[in-house]
Amino acid sequence: MDKKYLEEYVGKMGKLLEKRGEIEKIIDSAMALGKKNLFLVGIGGTIAVMRPFEQFFKKMSDAQVYAENAAMLITTGNRHLGKDSVCFFMSDSGNTKEIIEAIHYCKERGAVTIASLGAENSPIEKLVDYSVVNLNKDSYSSDADYYMNYMFFSYYLYKRGEFPQYEKFIANLNRLPVALAQVKEQADEQGKDYAPKYLDDNYHIFTAGGDIWGEVYCYAMCVLEEMQWIRTKSVHAADFFHGTLELVDDNTHVVLVKGEDESRPLADRIEAFCKKYTKKFTVYDTKDYALEGIDKDIRGMFAPIVVTCALGRISPHLQEVTGHDLSYRRYYKKVEY
Numbered sequence: 001m002d003k004k005y006l007e008e009y010v011g012k013m014g015k016l017l018e019k020r021g022e023i024e025k026i027i028d029s030a031m032a033l034g035k036k037n038l039f040l041v042g043i044g045g046t047i048a049v050m051r052p053f054e055q056f057f058k059k060m061s062d063a064q065v066y067a068e069n070a071a072m073l074i075t076t077g078n079r080h081l082g083k084d085s086v087c088f089f090m091s092d093s094g095n096t097k098e099i100i101e102a103i104h105y106c107k108e109r110g111a112v113t114i115a116s117l118g119a120e121n122s123p124i125e126k127l128v129d130y131s132v133v134n135l136n137k138d139s140y141s142s143d144a145d146y147y148m149n150y151m152f153f154s155y156y157l158y159k160r161g162e163f164p165q166y167e168k169f170i171a172n173l174n175r176l177p178v179a180l181a182q183v184k185e186q187a188d189e190q191g192k193d194y195a196p197k198y199l200d201d202n203y204h205i206f207t208a209g210g211d212i213w214g215e216v217y218c219y220a221m222c223v224l225e226e227m228q229w230i231r232t233k234s235v236h237a238a239d240f241f242h243g244t245l246e247l248v249d250d251n252t253h254v255v256l257v258k259g260e261d262e263s264r265p266l267a268d269r270i271e272a273f274c275k276k277y278t279k280k281f282t283v284y285d286t287k288d289y290a291l292e293g294i295d296k297d298i299r300g301m302f303a304p305i306v307v308t309c310a311l312g313r314i315s316p317h318l319q320e321v322t323g324h325d326l327s328y329r330r331y332y333k334k335v336e337y
Contacts, residue, residue, distance in 0.1 A: 001188040012136040013177035026130040036084040037064035045222040046090040051214025052304040070102035083110030094122020141312030146305040175293040183309040191313035209237030210263030237266040253280040259303040
């Protein structure tokens with residue numbers, strides 16, 4: 001794998017920690033207003049990238065936290081949304097139509113609005129109460145989005161008195177870019193094999209559970225479907241044996257992604273089944289990556305970003321063997337819909 005790319009990656013990711021003070025001030029200000037609940041609002045890939053943090057709050061916090069699809073929120077509403085709410089949004093472009101509509105919707109109800117953005121001077125930046133701009137994106141993946149979210153939500157939990165290991169977590173976050181570069185280098189070989197091996201398969205099942213489910217759903221939808229026009233089904237590991245198992249035969253390609261949280265037994269069960277009933281079975285397991293320098297009691301929280309690094313190394317090799325540039329779209333932001 002290109003050493004220059006890895007060096008640039010470590011540099012870009014390392015610079016993100018410079019946003020820590022800015023993020024802490026935003027959370028301090030928002031929480032000083034006495035807000036009682038938190039809304040994580042996104043659409044497509046952005047709501048998927050926030051799903052792991054919804055899981056973290058479920059396990060670690062007494063806070064009322066709602067992960068909402070922006071289009072569904074403005075269509076159906078939520079009775080808990082109001083002047084006691086903090087609403088957190090994400091948008092790489094800063095002009096996502098549904099996110100803009102959702103921000104207006106939340107502000108009209110008195111909520112405080114915060115956005116993590118990938119572009120400067122965007123419509124969303126001008127609209128929200130607080131924003132942080134991240135210009136250090138990594139190609140083909142959501143690494144930087146996760147990194148920013150780790151800073152936001154770990155500090156949010158700390159301010160609530162529910163994450164006393166915050167400073168230790170930040171120290172690990174500081175060491176994380178080097179560990180992730182090693183993940184990319186290791187996963188690149190698997191990605192290089194994956195692309196030509198499954199090029200001609202017309203259907204792929206992706207499955208995962210727990211705090212990595214959102215990232216696996218995101219990769220199947222936003223990369224394989226959107227960027228490569230590859231037909232996939234993404235199914236939560238808890239639902240695999242309630243319908244999807246009947247689609248598995250010798251020639252069905254199943255991709256199982258395993259994390260390190262309490263949901264791992266669900267993945268183990270799928271692995272045992274697929275080893276019996278299909279010859280096309282791919283496993284990505286976050287435990288396979290050393291994450292040197294990361295404390296054992298912290299590393300499990302980094303499973304979602306490890307997954308995006310690992311799966312992200314399939315993408316450039318797919319682009320190479322298909323001849324289909326990852327930036328090319330037929331419809332997305334090309335036509336009216």
